[in-house]
Amino acid sequence: MKGTISAYDVASKAGVSQSTVSRVLNNYPHIKESTKQKVLMAIKELGFTRDEIARSLASKKTRTIGLIVGDITNPFFAESAKVITGKAQEMEYDVILCNTNHKEENLYKYIQTLIGKRVDGIIITSADKDNQKIKELYDQGFPVVLYNSLMNHEKVNYIAVNNYKGAKLAVRHLYQLNHRLIGYIAGPSKYLTTHLRNLGFQDGLKELGIDVNKAFVYDKEFSYDEVYQFTKRLLKKPTRPTAFFATSDQMALAVLDAAASENINVPQELSVIGFDDIDMAKNQFIGLTTITQPKEKMATLVLEKLVSLIEENDELGSPIQIILEPELIQRRTTGVNSVQNGV
Amino acid sequence: MKGTISAYDVASKAGVSQSTVSRVLNNYPHIKESTKQKVLMAIKELGFTRDEIARSLASKKTRTIGLIVGDITNPFFAESAKVITGKAQEMEYDVILCNTNHKEENLYKYIQTLIGKRVDGIIITSADKDNQKIKELYDQGFPVVLYNSLMNHEKVNYIAVNNYKGAKLAVRHLYQLNHRLIGYIAGPSKYLTTHLRNLGFQDGLKELGIDVNKAFVYDKEFSYDEVYQFTKRLLKKPTRPTAFFATSDQMALAVLDAAASENINVPQELSVIGFDDIDMAKNQFIGLTTITQPKEKMATLVLEKLVSLIEENDELGSPIQIILEPELIQRRTTGVNSVQNGV
DNA sequence: CTGTTAGCGCTTTCAT
DNA sequence: ATGAAAGCGCTAACAG
Numbered sequence: 039m040k041g042t043i044s045a046y047d048v049a050s051k052a053g054v055s056q057s058t059v060s061r062v063l064n065n066y067p068h069i070k071e072s073t074k075q076k077v078l079m080a081i082k083e084l085g086f087t088r089d090e091i092a093r094s095l096a097s098k099k100t101r102t103i104g105l106i107v108g109d110i111t112n113p114f115f116a117e118s119a120k121v122i123t124g125k126a127q128e129m130e131y132d133v134i135l136c137n138t139n140h141k142e143e144n145l146y147k148y149i150q151t152l153i154g155k156r157v158d159g160i161i162i163t164s165a166d167k168d169n170q171k172i173k174e175l176y177d178q179g180f181p182v183v184l185y186n187s188l189m190n191h192e193k194v195n196y197i198a199v200n201n202y203k204g205a206k207l208a209v210r211h212l213y214q215l216n217h218r219l220i221g222y223i224a225g226p227s228k229y230l231t232t233h234l235r236n237l238g239f240q241d242g243l244k245e246l247g248i249d250v251n252k253a254f255v256y257d258k259e260f261s262y263d264e265v266y267q268f269t270k271r272l273l274k275k276p277t278r279p280t281a282f283f284a285t286s287d288q289m290a291l292a293v294l295d296a297a298a299s300e301n302i303n304v305p306q307e308l309s310v311i312g313f314d315d316i317d318m319a320k321n322q323f324i325g326l327t328t329i330t331q332p333k334e335k336m337a338t339l340v341l342e343k344l345v346s347l348i349e350e351n352d353e354l355g356s357p358i359q360i361i362l363e364p365e366l367i368q369r370r371t372t373g374v375n376s377v378q379n380g381v
Numbered sequence: 382m383k384g385t386i387s388a389y390d391v392a393s394k395a396g397v398s399q400s401t402v403s404r405v406l407n408n409y410p411h412i413k414e415s416t417k418q419k420v421l422m423a424i425k426e427l428g429f430t431r432d433e434i435a436r437s438l439a440s441k442k443t444r445t446i447g448l449i450v451g452d453i454t455n456p457f458f459a460e461s462a463k464v465i466t467g468k469a470q471e472m473e474y475d476v477i478l479c480n481t482n483h484k485e486e487n488l489y490k491y492i493q494t495l496i497g498k499r500v501d502g503i504i505i506t507s508a509d510k511d512n513q514k515i516k517e518l519y520d521q522g523f524p525v526v527l528y529n530s531l532m533n534h535e536k537v538n539y540i541a542v543n544n545y546k547g548a549k550l551a552v553r554h555l556y557q558l559n560h561r562l563i564g565y566i567a568g569p570s571k572y573l574t575t576h577l578r579n580l581g582f583q584d585g586l587k588e589l590g591i592d593v594n595k596a597f598v599y600d601k602e603f604s605y606d607e608v609y610q611f612t613k614r615l616l617k618k619p620t621r622p623t624a625f626f627a628t629s630d631q632m633a634l635a636v637l638d639a640a641a642s643e644n645i646n647v648p649q650e651l652s653v654i655g656f657d658d659i660d661m662a663k664n665q666f667i668g669l670t671t672i673t674q675p676k677e678k679m680a681t682l683v684l685e686k687l688v689s690l691i692e693e694n695d696e697l698g699s700p701i702q703i704i705l706e707p708e709l710i711q712r713r714t715t716g717v718n719s720v721q722n723g724v
Numbered sequence: 725c726t727g728t729t730a731g732c733g734c735t736t737t738c739a740t
Numbered sequence: 741a742t743g744a745a746a747g748c749g750c751t752a753a754c755a756g
């Protein structure tokens with residue numbers, strides 16, 4: 039921009055003091071209507087836009103929050119981001135988007151720069167379960183709330199779904215459909231969320247009297263390509279899973295991709311169930327059976343809770359810890375097992 | 382945060398002046414090694430994080446850019462956002478994400494707040510073709526570059542694909558597969574990008590001697606649900622399109638959704654081609670034929686161009702206007718027409 | 725109801 | 741090589 043117009047310029051044009059300009063900008067109650075109009079006129083004529091940076095410095099508030107996601111390309115996060123930014127706009131906050139690609143070093147770096155930029159609060163969607171920095175923030179009373187993320191027995195704020203239960207739901211569904219050889223695409227166990235899903239999977243099988251076949255579980259990093267390759271390899275074996283449970287819909291899509299590449303029909307020859315219920319899952323061309331997370335509700339909640347943390351100073355109340363219920367939604371990708379395989 | 386630690390605190394702890402602290406923070410060349418170490422120590426011990434807001438106020442730079450998208454839920458934008466934020470992080474910029482839901486009023490509001498927040502530059506991915514505000518920004522020399530977006534004969538910076546040509550490619554592909562009844566999901570003509578696609582579609586048909594059947598084209602707002610309903614209705618008619626061209630992959634998915642709901646097989650009974658080449662299109666379970674946009678390249682370019690606009694003041698050079706070539710990628714959703722329908 | 729004044733925490737001359 | 745001091749454009753007492 040060129041030599042920007044300041045509130046002083048407005049003031050002198052309107053024949054008032056700069057603080058009066060500030061007052062009308064902030065809707066102070068007791069301003070004479072006529073001077074208010076003079077100021078408003080001057081603002082319009084000069085095309086003045088108030089400098090929020092200076093305002094932030096003086097007021098110690100930025101009306102900006104940070105949103106840290108593991109992968110914005112995962113529709114679950116994109117869909118969540120949409121409602122978060124929408125709600126934020128309503129409440130007059132802006133959001134800085136931080137994409138960590140699931141790298142812990144990026145998480146640290148981003149937290150650091152967000153603190154530097156003096157954001158009013160942070161939403162984290164991929165917090166590894168023992169992250170020291172996040173605990174510190176909480177202890178300092180800095181507004182942070184985890185979204186679809188939890189931490190070990192700590193006092194942190196979070197909103198998530200009952201992941202353990204969700205995973206069990208998935209396992210039981212597959213079992214009822216007569217599947218006994220079940221593949222599993224695990225999430226990184228550094229995240230408590232996916233770790234709980236992993237536990238739910240194992241315990242679920244155990245309760246049904248089935249042993250986990252280690253060869254059937256993928257437990258490396260989140261990577262579409264690697265999951266694709268893993269699945270493909272597995273499907274080629276003489277004894278292969280008749281069903282897959284993937285810890286996210288995104289990964290379930292990778293499984294479907296691999297199945298298609300092997301000309302394996304879903305659900306006739308292979309059942310697949312995901313987790314998240316991304317919009318695409320509803321698409322009848324795909325029809326992914328999945329475990330729902332009430333993402334609209336969750337996303338609205340995080341934003342609201344974060345803002346209340348920022349604006350009221352309830353800081354010392356007990357932590358916000360909300361666990362919502364998951365639900366199974368059966369669509370086309372799961373069906374009764376008809377494959378004779380091993381066993 | 383609590384009573385934050387300022388550079389003054391660091392200074393007094395290190396026994397130097399605040400400006401020296403500032404110098405080490407900014408890597409000034411001529412500082413005695415010993416004092417540098419003292420300062421660094423003090424910083425570490427105090428856990429000091431420099432206030433970027435104050436820094437911005439003093440330096441008139443925020444190292445923050447705005448990214449305005451029509452819909453972050455559209456994988457094309459999410460995938461673009463990922464590379465943009467990644468590149469931005471490398472170059473030490475942060476990005477404020479603005480999701481307009483394709484509403485022009487939101488675009489205006491967001492531009493306004495971004496200007497207020499004194500961002501160093503803006504990337505816009507959904508600029509309506511006559512937007513006055515954007516022209517103004519350009520005229521003022523404010524760094525803006527449009528991404529996958531263009532404006533009417535104006536001097537604005539943009540990076541996009543040859544949309545007109547891309548659309549023709551799609552039409553010809555369908556024609557070669559012997560389709561004559563072609564449905565079209567148009568994009569809003571307020572965007573020059575989609576408008577050009579619309580023209581390419583029309584001209585493409587014309588050149589092949591085919592009249593556009595108005596009843597076969599959807600030309601309302603971008604809306605998954607409405608496109609779904611429209612397609613569904615159309616597919617029920619005795620004389621229906623044997624193929625659809627959708628102006629975005631996201632909309633192509635809506636068409637596939639509708640086809641599946643009517644139990645119409647793709648591509649045996651209906652061909653579908655999209656535009657964008659989102660990652661999902663490659664998924665062999667879907668295998669969407671589409672027109673590619675080199676999004677990785679485009680996204681890298683916008684960020685780089687924007688930053689060079691910000692950091693060097695080439696402002697007065699000629700506008701950055703880059704048009705890349707689209708490409709057709711055939712996958713599973715298009716095939717030779719075998720349906721006898723009208724004609 | 726409005727003006728004056730002192731910061732907010734940095735950067736950036738200008739001295740030394 | 742480093743310190744002193746003047747802003748950057750606001751907000752927020754404090755007067756009156």
